[in-house]
Amino acid sequence: MSTIIEAARELPVIDEVDVVVAGGGPGGFPAAVAAARRGARVLLIERYGILGGLASGGMMGPLFGYAFRKTNLILGGIPVEILERLKALGGVRPDYIKQKGAVQFFPEMVKHVADHMVVESGAKLLLHAWVVDVVRQGDHIDAVIIESKSGRQAVRAKYFIDATGDGDLAYRLGCDYSKGRPADGKTQPMGTKFRIGGVDMAKAKEHDKASREFIAKAIDEGRIPSYHTFAGEVSDQGITLRPDESTPTVTRCAGDATNVHDLTRAEVKIRRDTLAIVDFYRQFVPGYENCYLMETPFAVGVRETRQIIGDYVLTGDDVLSSRRFDDTVARGCWFLDIHCPLGRYNGHSNLCDKKCSIKPDCIMKTKYSDQLFDNMFGFKVNDENMWYDIPYRCFVPNKSSNLLVSGRCLSADSGGMSSVRVIATCFAMGEAVGAAAAQCVKKGIAPRKVDVKALQDDLRSANVPL
Structure with missing residues (x-):
């Protein structure tokens, strides 16, 4: 150079x-x-x-x-x-x-x-x-x-x-x-939400289970560039209050977000994938027959890059054990939300592909394995002290x-x-x-x-x- x-x-x-x-x-x-x-x-x-x-x-x-x-x-x-x-x-x-x-x-x-x-x-x-x-x-x-x-x-x-x-x-x-992750330094993938209008939410909810099964099969077959089976978020997980809009979290792109070339690739790929996903919903998902893309974010979402080493390193074990500290100044309560660093699509489970060849080195399959899968969705949600x-x-x-x-x-x-x-x-x-x-x-x-x-x-x- x-x-x-x-x-x-x-x-x-x-x-x-x-x-x-x-x-x-x-x-x-x-x-x-x-x-x-x-x-x-x-x-x-x-x-x-x-x-x-x-x-x-x-x-x-x-x-x-x-x-x-x-x-x-x-x-x-x-x-x-x-x-x-x-x-x-x-x-x-x-x-x-x-x-x-x-x-x-x-x-x-x-x-x-x-x-x-x-x-x-x-x-x-x-x-x-x-x-x-x-x-x-x-x-x-x-x-x-x-x-x-x-x-x-x-x-x-x-x-x-x-x-x-x-x-x-x-x-x-x-x-x-x-x-x-410790195994190879790969970070969680980048991704975005996007906003879809024109959704018949009552119909979408009625067919939600069947839609998820259909989309999971389509993901496995490579027919839709999505990592998750959401046919739009039909619960309380959205970023809209309007009843005819949904805001899926389904895009993903592997890369290092401190590298400008990876950032550029992610922006272009995810916008392209977003259009393909909305088109797929419109064609095949009940409730989305008249949907249209309303908005994408101003920049790709970054999940992980540098972790600055301080006087204490908060660990996944601290999270899973609800650890308390004498010098606490804030609280956390989210689960271990780890997305495959390779950007793999994973159908139904939203966890890593069981056939993935790198799973012996993946943080999701080793250090936090049993606890992670037990707590993935609903980290001690029902206990007011956790x-x-x-x-x-x-x-x-x-x-x-x-x-x-x-x-x-x-x-x-x-x-x-x-x-x-x-x-x-x-x-x-x-x-x-x-x-x-x-x-x-x-x-x-x-x-x-x-x-x-x-x-x-x-x-x-x-x-x-x-």
Whole structure:
């Protein structure tokens, strides 16, 4: 590969703040809000033109999957505030608390809720700007370098929160990380939801069992490029409140989402597959005779890339055993949601192909085998006391003195990440990390020196159950 030498240049420093939050998705904008509400001067930098990430433009959902335990929510604070603000805008059902498995919602409204919360908190916002590098002094970040239509610029801060999903800041700083399953480093595949209109939902539900059997056979025969038998999500799992729409989760593409070529291939493949799937539904699935494609996401959904190594690594065993920690700052409750890294289609089971030649090395068939299959759908849903704690140590990267991470790039193994990566949990993690950053600002201390008991008291005062 040939190379070029880029000439050195001086960059304008366009702002100096207490805390820079890189990434405005579910792990980012709550962090910015939490830090700003506690008095920190915050700048939130987001590469797209909207906040909310996969919960808004990514059309991913549902929200709060299994976050209810009988009559109790295991999450509080900003995650519940988001739901209440969505309710005020008609973005969730007025009685959403009755949807205990998951909460249907309109992704469009998440954009507006996130905008309002960030602006009201007093945090500054910079959209259409991509954090591309860090200026470092040893393990200390002095500034981040951003690229935008305004050119290449810099922002200084005392503390930084990496909510990029891929751990981009931590990676640039030189923090250690893992990626993918232990056997071969392959990550979970990329995928998207999409929205279909013109569905006769009553008819679809009536034929749901037969439709799933028919689609499973078609998948096995290679007639439909789908990995799942959903003929549209006809339960409470959707991202729409309209009765004639469905939002399937059926696309998949293997690849490394930190590789631009793999990202490009995934975008094109999944859009092509989406059209083929909708056409198949229209031709063969009862209730979908008059369906049409309404919307696809602004970007492919990424399930897994870098896991930044912190002072503790959350494991799949922690999830499955509902482990508690003295330094907990958030809760998780999703199952081990592991998708085949090879992007295999798997018909009825939504698990890996029993004939797959790599199964001896697959995380789904080894380390978590028995427990995974027992808990795959319905992780202790009926027990109001069952969740797992997420310790503060998971947000403090090694080889860093003023950086925190938030969202799916936290310190976790492949199994632990498969549960913690979901939207509602990322909301909770963001709030905890933002509150921790504010404590760092007030006391002038490194994230590793945070008084976790004081942080817990602070979060409890904000209605976060711990």
